[in-house]
Amino acid sequence: MKNPLESVAGTIISGLILTVVLVFFLKNFLVAGV
Amino acid sequence: MEALMPGIARWLHVIFGITWIGLLYYFNLVQMAALKDAGADGTAAGITKHVAPRALFYFRWAAVGTWLAGAWLLGPGFMDAFMLRNGYEGIGIGAWLGTIMLFNVWVLIWPNQQKILGMVPAADDVKAKARRVAMLASRTNMMLSIPMLFFMANGLSHRAALGL
Numbered sequence: 001m002k003n004p005l006e007s008v009a010g011t012i013i014s015g016l017i018l019t020v021v022l023v024f025f026l027k028n029f030l031v032a033g034v
Numbered sequence: 035m036e037a038l039m040p041g042i043a044r045w046l047h048v049i050f051g052i053t054w055i056g057l058l059y060y061f062n063l064v065q066m067a068a069l070k071d072a073g074a075d076g077t078a079a080g081i082t083k084h085v086a087p088r089a090l091f092y093f094r095w096a097a098v099g100t101w102l103a104g105a106w107l108l109g110p111g112f113m114d115a116f117m118l119r120n121g122y123e124g125i126g127i128g129a130w131l132g133t134i135m136l137f138n139v140w141v142l143i144w145p146n147q148q149k150i151l152g153m154v155p156a157a158d159d160v161k162a163k164a165r166r167v168a169m170l171a172s173r174t175n176m177m178l179s180i181p182m183l184f185f186m187a188n189g190l191s192h193r194a195a196l197g198l
Contacts, residue, residue, distance in 0.1 A: 003170075005173035005174060005177065006173075008062060008176075011062070012180065015180025022184075026123055026124060026127060027196065031123060031198060
């Protein structure tokens with residue numbers, strides 16, 4: 001698989017996915033106090 | 035005057051942050067592609083000699099200024115942010131991302147750019163490796179800037195949106 005960071009579009013999509021993952025982590029593991 | 039201090043810290047954080055992330059986006063969206071084309075027609079030296087060193091100067095020092103102003107702004111909440119606790123979980127994720135990005139600037143991007151631009155002597159194979167590491171570190175920072183800015187915008191003053 002091609003490294004997504006090779007292209008600007010792949011970099012932005014990766015950043016958006018990481019944002020969603022981190023918000024999920026925050027809401028489900030940090031705020032929930034697990 | 036004391037009441038104004040957090041406002042001054044936030045103001046400086048934004049000014050330094052715009053300079054840092056603005057130049058990061060310039061490198062990724064403009065300079066990388068421009069250097070590829072300029073290399074093909076023999077005009078790359080104009081960028082590597084006159085533009086890149088100046089851009090890198092403001093880039094790396096704005097990164098330091100952003101982090102320091104951010105730490106000042108967090109004030110007594112600094113430890114809570116980095117420990118991801120007591121309502122500072124959101125801004126803490128932003129602070130961690132910003133800190134990782136600062137590390138990338140000073141440990142991966144700047145030392146490798148010095149080799150690429152000829153500021154420190156390096157053999158061709160070393161330069162080729164430096165180019166690859168600097169490019170990936172810069173792209174990593176662009177990727178990290180997206181969630182970092184989300185958590186900067188929503189992590190503290192608008193944290194209710196995140197359930198904090």
